[in-house]
Amino acid sequence: MSDAKYSLVVAMLTAGGLIGALSASYVSDRFGRRLSLFGTALLMGLGSVIMTFAFNVATLMAGRFVAGLGSGIVTVVVPAYIAECVPKGSRGFFGTLNQLAIVVGILVAQGIGMAWSTLAAWRSILAIGVVLSIAQLLLLPFCVDSPRHLASIPGGLNSAKASLLRLRGPPIELVEAEVNEWRNEQMGTATGTGGHHPYGDEEEHGEDNEGGIDQEQQQHLVATAESERPKVNVIRLLSMPQYRRPLSIVLLLQLTQQFSGINAVIFYSTSIMSAVFPQSSDLITVYISVVNLAMTIVSAYLMDRVGRRTLFLASSSMMSVMSILLGWSIEAAGQDKVSAAAIIGFVAAFAIGLGPIPFLMIPELVDTPAVSSAGSVGLACNMVSNFVVSAGFLGLRDIIGQDGVFYLFGGILVVMTGLAWCILPETKGRSADEVIRSNWAVRPPQHYQPVRSTSSNNVVVAADA
Helix, strand or coil: CHHHHHHHHHHHHHHHHHHHHHHHHHHHHCCHHHHHHHHHHHHHHHHHHHHHHHCCCCHHHHHHEEEEEHHHHHHHHHHHHHHCCCCHHHHHHHHHHHHHHHHHHHHHHHHHHHHHHCCHHHHHHHHHHHHHHHHHHHHHHHCCCCHHHHCCCCHHHHHHHHHHHHHHHHHHHHHHHHHHHHHHHHHHHHEEEEECCCCCCCCCCCCCCCCCHHHHHHHHHHHHHHCCCCCCCHHHHHCCCHHHHHHHHHHHHHHHHHHHCCHHHHHHHHHHHHHHHHHHHHHHHHHHHHHHHHHHHHHHHHHHHHCCCHHHHHHHHHHHHHHHHHHHHHHHCCHHHHHHHHHHHHHHHHHHEEEEEEHHHHHHHHHHHHHHHCCCHHHHHHHHHHHHHHHHHHHHHHHHHHHHHHHHHHHHHHHHHHHHHHHCCCCCCCCHHHHCCCCCCCCCCCCCCEEEEEECCCCEEECCC
């Protein structure tokens, strides 16, 4: 296979992923999170089958394109699905587990590739994708529909409670409390009441108060308010003024991840690390993946303790230092050990923050109807910027030198870190509705006070009217 054909085969996965990303918002909102995952499993399984039995280059390209479609959709759906199913105090941990699974998958794939990359066994590598797709199809029936997504659909409140009960377990009172908290937040966001329950305390307007509003009427009003909220597709997300601030934050996160130069550093790591560890040159990428895996585990532990903003700023700051150090070590020559240390430090810093956070934060920045579209835009931006860096790295290296490229990445990270310091909100322990009502404030406003719904004893953090 010629280099041109090989490049085209590689690019087809990205092309399919971009189309999948842009269509993910429609698919996810139209069919729901769980059913969408059934579809992605079928697409990735079909793509793997086509690649496994490919008889020419065109067939192999078709298989990668189909698998890319599924990959693009699943990359958008999974972070939203996780965020909508877990308690907000654990979103960081479970969201980072998604990144951890990706890193483990990369490490396993590298090991299998080293063992089976032969003329006799290469098709077996592709067949593993079929096995994984079948496993997903068999396990998904045991998963629940996203309760938060169900609650945002007109008439879906009871289904949301049933789904949440399967996730949380009894007692039902705690499930009612969490659903009521969602209702308060959604009504506060939709009506601008700042999170206060529009009906007042339910206990005051219960059945004992004949002139009040009973539970059935409240549910009807919530459903009416939700049904009047327009569906937020990608075009609406890009055009509606209220989404400009969160969209800016989403794009900042995605652009910082790719323009940090992580792919260029990994690309360059093999030659650098081979000079330091000549006996283990074949295992360099595996070593890098092990570092990535170890630090992603650390990130999962820290995410709900330290917070997204703090980890992101620490990660991008450390990466800028490591990138500049790598540029200096290349310029100075004879500093292979320093270069190796800079690469390891760069990858470790990426894994602890800039790796998991960009997609983890998307469901925390926009309301439920806009999550899928925000994910689609974010992934599309990520893939385009990834292509720009990958396609431009070698040409830029020839113009400004290898050291100059990493100085440039370091400078970009300094600028991006400054922008993040100014606009990136801390979302740890805050619902998306709370973040929205605070106007995406960097820190929770001081005037936020707990608002208690006396019928369910749940506490909602809300702004003073």
